[in-house]
Amino acid sequence: MKKYTILKLKLFFLLAIILTAACKYEKKSQPVTRYTTEDHKTKPHGNFPDTLKITETAAVFYFPDSLQLEKIKAVTDSSIFKSSMHEYFYQMKNARTVLKKILPEIKIIDAKNVRYLLFTYNDNKTDCIDLDAKNDAYGLILFNRQKPPLIADMTNIESEAGLYFAK
Numbered sequence: 001m002k003k004y005t006i007l008k009l010k011l012f013f014l015l016a017i018i019l020t021a022a023c024k025y026e027k028k029s030q031p032v033t034r035y036t037t038e039d040h041k042t043k044p045h046g047n048f049p050d051t052l053k054i055t056e057t058a059a060v061f062y063f064p065d066s067l068q069l070e071k072i073k074a075v076t077d078s079s080i081f082k083s084s085m086h087e088y089f090y091q092m093k094n095a096r097t098v099l100k101k102i103l104p105e106i107k108i109i110d111a112k113n114v115r116y117l118l119f120t121y122n123d124n125k126t127d128c129i130d131l132d133a134k135n136d137a138y139g140l141i142l143f144n145r146q147k148p149p150l151i152a153d154m155t156n157i158e159s160e161a162g163l164y165f166a167k
Contacts (some may be wrong), residue, residue, distance in 0.1 A: 051116040060141045061112040088138040091154040
């Protein structure tokens, strides 16, 4: 019985020493970084003031110009930049394939080296989109000449285009 009590006391002291030692060695935490609105990065302005006029039913893919892309690359971590470019490439490739398959009558337009997209409706009213105001470097805008242009989610293009272009 005495051995059992001594063993309990040894275990108790050992546990107390371990807990005391663990409390002395705190892990130093990283300082909390606070971001302000000034830290928020937006897409740099394009270098072309041109306007592309869209006067027919279309799917318009927009891209940054080469200097704009270089500016984006300069302020973005290289692995994030490469990953984003890879993602955009496959999203656009998939969206083109889906559009050609489900809506072959829709014209596909590439809007590169332009800043503004001017959409003309059936009744000759117009809508203008400033691509510099869109924070995505790459994107897709659907237009059927009756409804306002729709900035489409390229990953969900089949259902978005189907709903948007439904008669």
